[in-house]
Amino acid sequence: MLSLTAVTPLVLTGCAEHTTVRVYDPYYNDFHVWNDHEVVYYRQWVVETHRPYRDFRKLPPPEQRQYWAWRHSHPDHR
Numbered sequence: 001m002l003s004l005t006a007v008t009p010l011v012l013t014g015c016a017e018h019t020t021v022r023v024y025d026p027y028y029n030d031f032h033v034w035n036d037h038e039v040v041y042y043r044q045w046v047v048e049t050h051r052p053y054r055d056f057r058k059l060p061p062p063e064q065r066q067y068w069a070w071r072h073s074h075p076d077h078r
Contacts, residue, residue, distance in 0.1 A: 023056075025068045032071070045070050 021034040032038060034056075045067055046053050056064065 027065050027068050028072055041071055041074060042067065
């Protein structure tokens with residue numbers, strides 16, 4: 001029983017790291033998986049457009065639209 005309580009926090013932490021968040025892009029009518037890979041692109045956009053970093057969800061819709069337009073011009077190179 002004691003060993004089970006020691007392992008449980010690790011299992012829960014591991015599961016939280018693999019949560020998939022899908023973000024709908026209404027301008028291109030598609031979905032994106034918002035994960036560490038997408039965050040790299042978002043941070044690149046913030047730097048290239050000389051903006052202060054803000055959580056994407058807090059951006060006004062016109063700025064979210066600008067991001068998606070930029071993102072679609074920078075496809076994944078996996």
